[in-house]
Amino acid sequence: MNQHVVPTYRERDKASVLHPQTNLLKHLETGPTVITHGDGVYVTDDAGNRYLDSGAGLWCAALGYQNERVARVAHDAMTQLAYFPIFRHQSHGPAIDLSEKLLEIAPVPMSKVLLQCSGSEANDSAVKIVWYYWHGLGKPERRKIITRTGSYHGSTCVTISMTGNPAYHKSFGLPFDGFIHVDSLNYYRSAKPGETEEQFSQRLADSLEATILREGPETVAAFWADPVQGNAGALPPPKGYFEKIQAVLKKYDILFVADEVICGFGRTGEMWGSQVYDLKPDLLVCAKGLSAALLPISALLINEKIFRVMTEESNRIGAFVHGFTYAGHPVACAVALEVLKIYEEMDIVSRVKSLEPAFLGMLDSLKDHPLVGDATGVGLIGGLEIVADKATRKSFGPEVNISGLIEKHARKAGIILRITPGRIAYSPPLIITEDEIAEMGRLTRMALDGAWADVQAASA
Known part of the structure; x- marks a missing residue:
C-alpha cells in the first residue's frame, strides 16, 4: 500500500513563494534555506544547522530572535x-x-x-x-x-x-x-x-x-x-x-x-x-x-x-x-x-559604545587577509572592503563571483554574512557579546579562507 509522502517545506516553498532579492530561476533548482527558530544572535535551519547572524536579519533584529x-x-x-x-x-x-x-x-x-x-x-x-x-x-x-x-x-x-x-x-x-x-x-x-x-x-x-x-x-x-x-x-x-x-x-x-x-x-x-x-x-x-x-x-x-x-x-x-x-x-x-x-x-547606547572597540578590533584583525583591503565602522555597524589585489585596490570581475564564493563558505562555517558588491557588511544584534564578536571574526576568516582557496585553485 502506497503511503502519502508529505512534501518538505523546501519543496512547498519552490511551488508557492516568490522571494525578493533572489535569482528566481536558480531558486527553482536549489530551494530555500528554511529557518525554523532563533535564539539570541543565532538561527537554526530545518536540517539542524546553526548560524551566527552577523547582520541582524535585514539590519533590524536588534534584540535577537526570541523575546517572550x-x-x-x-x-x-x-x-x-x-x-x-x-x-x-x-x-x-x-x-x-x-x-x-x-x-x-x-x-x-x-x-x-x-x-x-x-x-x-x-x-x-x-x-x-x-x-x-x-x-x-x-x-x-x-x-x-x-x-x-x-x-x-x-x-x-x-x-x-x-x-x-x-x-x-x-x-x-x-x-x-x-x-x-x-x-x-x-x-x-x-x-x-x-x-x-x-x-x-x-x-x-x-x-x-x-x-x-x-x-x-x-x-x-x-x-x-x-x-x-x-x-x-x-x-x-x-x-x-x-x-x-x-x-x-x-x-x-x-x-x-x-x-x-x-x-x-x-x-x-x-x-x-x-x-x-x-x-x-x-x-x-x-x-x-x-x-x-x-x-x-x-x-x-x-x-x-x-x-x-x-x-x-x-x-x-x-x-x-x-x-x-x-x-x-x-x-x-x-x-x-x-x-x-x-x-x-x-542602556543600549552605553552598551554599544562598550562593544565598539571589540567590534572594530575584530574588523581590523581581518585586514591581513589576502581578500581584505580595508575595514571601517562605527558603533556596531561596519564592513570590509573585498579586493582582488591589495596594492592596486582592484576589484574582482563578475566572472569570479567572489560574493557567491564567500557566501558559500560562510554558510559552511556557520555564519550569515551580508555581502554587497565589494564589501561585507556587519550589523549584528545589539545584544551580541564580546565572545560572540570574536566568534564572528573567526567564522568570517574561515569563510574568507575558503573563498581565497577557490580563487587560487581557479587561477592555477
Missing part, C-alpha cells in the same frame, strides 16, 4: 484593541504614547510623528511631504530629490528611484525622472592619490553644489542621506563630510532628510546616527530598530517649519490626503514602546 517579554505585550495589546485606524481625527493610546516618546528622544527638535509600516513607506511618505511643503509655499517646481550613489531608501517605485544602485532599477523602467544621484562617498575606492579624507569630503560637497547649480536650485526639493550607508556595505562617511554637505544645502535652502532606518536606536553608538555626525535634518525616517523587527512599524519625524506649512496647505485643500491602512497599528505601537523601554533598561 515583548510577545506578552503584543498579546495583551491584541486582546485590548487588535486594530483601529488613525485616519480622520481618530486615535488610540499606543499611537499617542509612541509618538510622544519619539519626539522626546529625537536628535533635533521635531514637531509631529507620522507612523507607517516600513522604512520604504516612511521614505515614500517623506517625499510626498517634501513636495506638499513646497506646494504649500507656492513653489511646486521644487520637485527634484538628490541622493548618493550607494544609497538605499526603499522598494516602492519612488524610493527605489531614490536608491543609488542601478541593480535595483534594471527591467523595472526606473528610476523616475527627477531623482538625481551624486558621487559615492567611499574614500577607499574613490579618493585621488594623496587626497585626505577632509579634501575628499570637500570635493564631494563641491560636486553636490555643482549638481544643484546644473539642475537649478529653484527645482531642487530635498537631499536624502543615511548617516552610515547600509547598501554600500555599512560604509561610514569620510571625515568632515556632513559638515560640508549641510553647508551647501543651507546655502540653497534645500531640505535635508536623514534616513535613520538602519542607523537609529543605538546602532552607531548614539541613539541616532544624526548625533554621531551632527546632522540637523528637517525630516527623520526611522524603522527597523524601532521595534527590533518584532513587528512591522516605522515613523517619520517632521519639524515645526514643515508641519506649519502642512497645516495651512491641508486647510486650503480640505485635508492631508495621505495614509496607509495599518499605519499606527495599536499592537505594533505597543511593541515598539516596549522595545524602547528595553533599550532604556539595557
